[in-house]
Amino acid sequence: MKSVIRDINLAESGRQKIEWVRKNMPLLRSLEDEFSKTQPFKGVRVTISVHLEAKTAYLAKVIAAGGGEVSVTGSNPLSTQDDVAAALAADGLDVYAWHNATSEEYMEHLNMALGYKPNIIIDDGGDLVHMLHTKRRELLPHIMGGCEETTTGVIRLKAMEREGSLMFPMIAVNNAYCKYLFDNRYGTGQSVWDGINRTTNLIVAGKNVVVIGYGWCGKGVAMRAKGLGASVIVCEVDPVKAAEAVMDGFKVMKMNDAAKVGDIFITVTGCKRVISEEHFKVMKDGAIMCNAGHFDVEICIPEMEALAVEKKVQRQNITGYRMSDGRWLNLLAEGRLVNLAAGDGHPAEIMDMSFALQALSAQYMLNNYSKMGNKVVDVPADIDNRVAEMKLKSWGIEIDKLTDDQKKYLESWAV
Known part of the structure; x- marks a missing residue:
């Protein structure tokens, strides 16, 4: 499908923004290298609806580097940056978004992005999930599951789970320690x-x-x-x-x-x-x-x-x-x-952690969706810990590890 953006001639400005954040997102760079070799998303269609600025664009490119067929749209009419959207489109991804879209245009952009018949979705606020459960229910058989970025989206997902209307598993990326302790607070x-x-x-x-x-x-x-x-x-x-x-x-x-x-x-x-x-x-x-x-x-x-x-x-x-x-x-x-x-969103170094969680959670969903049920699932602890370890490594920081004797002591009830 052909991208729907404001102006493809803005691409060079967008590329500069994406390259700047790439240089400041060592976790995603590491995953880009890994995914390029392992191709975990080969043949998998992924639709992303997250604030469409440079950090999100780099996440999309990392998943594409892992073999994913990626379509991208925004999650807020005023947060899309037209030059970033143009850069992604010029680099071969399908993009459906522009800045200051009307409510009708915004919904149509979501609709077009879902026309990709995605297997995995990455959502921010729950608009993709809502559309899949209302206007685009015919796409549900294609969906393996997805990941949710923010508190509002998790609240909506939990409500759907309680009433039994959620039709596929969703990982609550927002609830990961490495998301809310750093992204929500410092970001x-x-x-x-x-x-x-x-x-x-x-x-x-x-x-x-x-x-x-x-x-x-x-x-x-x-x-x-x-x-x-x-x-x-x-x-x-x-x-x-x-x-x-x-x-x-x-x-x-x-x-x-x-x-x-x-x-x-x-x-x-x-x-x-x-x-x-x-x-x-x-x-x-x-x-x-x-x-x-x-x-x-x-x-x-x-x-x-x-x-x-x-x-x-x-x-x-x-x-x-x-x-x-x-x-x-x-x-x-x-x-x-x-x-x-009215800004560029969270600092690149913060979104590096959050989007590393997104990429790894999407990979986890791909490998485990069939046994997860139609539920809201927490990010596995080993993914949370891996992201924290990657961040420490990027800072050149090493920490202690428990000895076997210490582990045994902590797991015992005896003094």
Whole structure:
């Protein structure tokens, strides 16, 4: 099938981006060398729906190097980079995505990517899985299984598993230690602030930053805000996480109270309508809002638009909404993922770990799908450990190993 992209003439710029991340992703380079020799995906059709920027492109090329027949699409209309899509298409992969796609175009791109009749899918947020279980059920017999990249997608998969509607196994890559401890915390923590800072060009120090949600992503965002000199307020619904935030040195408030004092608001919950009409009514003039969750439902934009008497672009990726009392509320990146819609996403070295997990999990799925059942499965511990060992090796770090006597002691109940 022919790729559907904006402009093939952008390919050289995209190649430069891909080559830059390749130089900074030693784990994927190692797997590319290994897969080129072993050809684990030979004759296997793989469809990838992940934020289509340079790191994702390199993952696709690694799987293709392993013999896979790869089709690629985005997982968010604003995170696709057209030059990267062009580079992949120019290098022979089938790509269906462009930046700022309409909702209809985005869904059609997913549909075209699935027209490949994939055996393995790599999903980010669950849109491929959803389409396969609704509009493209005729493709289910071809599916061996897949891998899910993010928290939102795992939540959707778990719901399907509970109701018995999941029709093939999925590996929850997001739940691997080497994913959430590093990608969700350090990757999100840095990339969210990269996106905010490059978009606003405002200082963070001295401001009240409200982080809504204190999961691993929220922890990373709060930690980096503290490092930038902000006074950090956390809003949570989970008492354990709220207690953790207090002991980490942050203020914890209900959102109704935080809304009155916050300067910058960042949603990281995976839930909907966590900033809504009641909060818009009491926010400071000039308040800045952005979202770092997968879908653009955390900030209730329709309610803000209903309250606004004026709406205008303040700066690239900043939309201002003037309330009837004259206050301006500012929304970054249309409420979509600020680190990707207004930035380049997580650092390459972080995604090196996450995408090594994806590549190895896809290989594991290929070899084990027939005995996994229609369930959400954790990443095997040996894959998690292998990725950690590869990362340490890339840093030139060696660690100790237990002796046989120590192993015996740890496995015994006797003193």
